[in-house]
Amino acid sequence: MNFDLPEELVTLRDAVTDVCEKHLITGIKSFEERQEFAYPLIREMGKAGLFGAPFPEELGGSAAGFLAVSVIAEEISRLAPEFGYAMNMQSMTCPYTIYNWGTEEQARRFVPGLIAGEQIGMFALSEEGSGSDPAGSMRTVARRDGDVYRLNGSKMWITFSHATDVGVLFAKTDPHADPAHTGITAFIVQPKHFEGYSAQPIELPGLSRSLRSCTVFLDDFVVPVENRLGEEGEGFRIAMNALEYGRLTVSGRLTGLAQSALDVARNYANERIIGGKPIARFQLIQERIADATVAVEAARLMSHRVGWTMDQGRVSTRVASRAKYFATQAARLAGDVAREVLGGNALTAEYPVKKINAYIDMLTVGEGSENVQRVLIGEDSLGIKDATRHAMRNRFVGML
Ligand SMILES: Cc1cc2nc3c(=O)[nH]c(=O)nc-3n(C[C@H](O)[C@H](O)[C@H](O)COP(=O)(O)OP(=O)(O)OC[C@H]3O[C@@H](n4cnc5c(N)ncnc54)[C@H](O)[C@@H]3O)c2cc1C
Incomplete structure (x- = not known):
C-alpha cells in the first residue's frame, strides 16, 4: 500500500x-x-x-x-x-x-x-418540493409528442442554469408509475436552442453571484427524442449513479475548504500576539488546531479512496457516501476552528472565513444532505440495506 x-x-x-x-x-x-x-x-x-x-x-x-x-x-x-x-x-x-x-x-x-x-453544463434534478426525495416528489413532466418531448414544470437550485448550453435534466414520463422511481427519464437539454426555458437567479448571501444557482421554469420546453439519455424510466438509476460521481468531487471540495480554513487559522494563530506571545502558544488553541489537522488529513484519505476505488472499476457507493459525510464533519470542524481562532477578524472581509464557511454550508446540503448520508451509512452498517446493492456504471474503466 x-x-x-x-x-x-x-x-x-x-x-x-x-x-x-x-x-x-x-x-x-x-x-x-x-x-x-x-x-x-x-x-x-x-x-x-x-x-x-x-x-x-x-x-x-x-x-x-x-x-x-x-x-x-x-x-x-x-x-x-x-x-x-x-x-x-x-x-x-x-x-x-x-x-x-x-x-x-x-x-x-x-x-x-x-x-x-x-x-x-448543468445537472437538473432538484425541485422546490423534491430535494432529498426525487423519486416520490418530482413534479416536472415530459410528454412525448411525435419526434420530441414537451417538458413542463420547474427545477430549483440548479447551478449554472442561467448560462447553460447543454444539461442533463430529469422529468417524469410516467407520473403514475409504481414504484414512483420507474417513471423518471433523463434528457440532454439545450436551453439556447429551444423555446420554453427560463432561469431566475436565487439570492444566496455569501456565495458567488457570478457562478450561481437558479430556479428553472419549463413551459412546453422541447427536447428532441434523440436527446433522451438512456431509456424511458431509467432516469432514477442514472441520477443516483451521477450523484456517486458528484460525491467524489464534493468530498474533495470539502477537504479543500477544510484545508483552507485550517491554513487561515494556523497563520493567524502564529501572528496574533496576546499577553506578549502568539496565541499559537496557548494549549486550548493548539488543541483546536490539532483536531482540525487530523480531521483534514482523514477527510483527504477518504476522498482519495473514493477516486482510487472508481479507478479500480469497483462499486464506490459505500466509500463515496462515507467520504462525503466525513468531509462534511471535517470541514465544519475546521471552519469553526477558523471562526474561533480569528475572533472578530473572522467576521471581516479581510479574511476569507465567512466565505469558506458559506461554501462548507452549501456543500453539506448537495449530493445528499448530512441526514441522507447518515441514513444510507447507518442502514448499510446495520445490515438493513447494502449500500453497494445498485451496480454502478463506470464506462471509463469498463465496469457495469
Ligand atoms: C447552492 C446550491 C446549489 C445546488 N445545485 C444543484 C444542482 O445543480 N442540481 C440539482 O439538482 N440540485 C442542486 N442543489 C440542490 C441540493 O441537491 C438539494 O438542496 C438537496 O438535495 C437537499 O434538498 P432540499 O434542500 O430540498 O432539502 P430537503 O430534502 O427538504 O431536506 C430538508 C432537511 O430534511 C433532512 N432529511 C431529508 N430526508 C431525511 C430522512 N430520510 N431522514 C432524516 N432527515 C432527512 C435533510 O437532511 C435536511 O436537513 C443545490 C443546492 C444548493 C443549496
Missing part, C-alpha cells in the same frame, strides 16, 4: 494551483461585481485540462482517472471555492453522465465541448 500521490498527480495539482493563481482568484472579482457569468475563466479551466481527467483522449480528455478528479476538486476549492461547482457541471454530473449513459453519438456531440469549457 502506497499513500504517496503518484508523481504525475503532484504535477497535476501544481498545474491546478497555477491556474487558480494566474486566472481564477483575481479574475473572479470583476465578474462578481458585474454579476456576470465568468465564462472566460471556465474556459481557462477547460483549456488547462481540469475537466477532462476521467474521459478518453478521443473525446478530448486526459484519461488521468478519478483520483485525479479528487485532487483537482480539492485544490480548486482550497484556493478558489467559487469554481468548485464547475467540477460537476463541466466534468462529473453533467458530461460524465452523458458519457456514461449516452450513445456513442451523444458522447461525441456533447462531451468534448463541455470538458473544454466551451459549452456550459
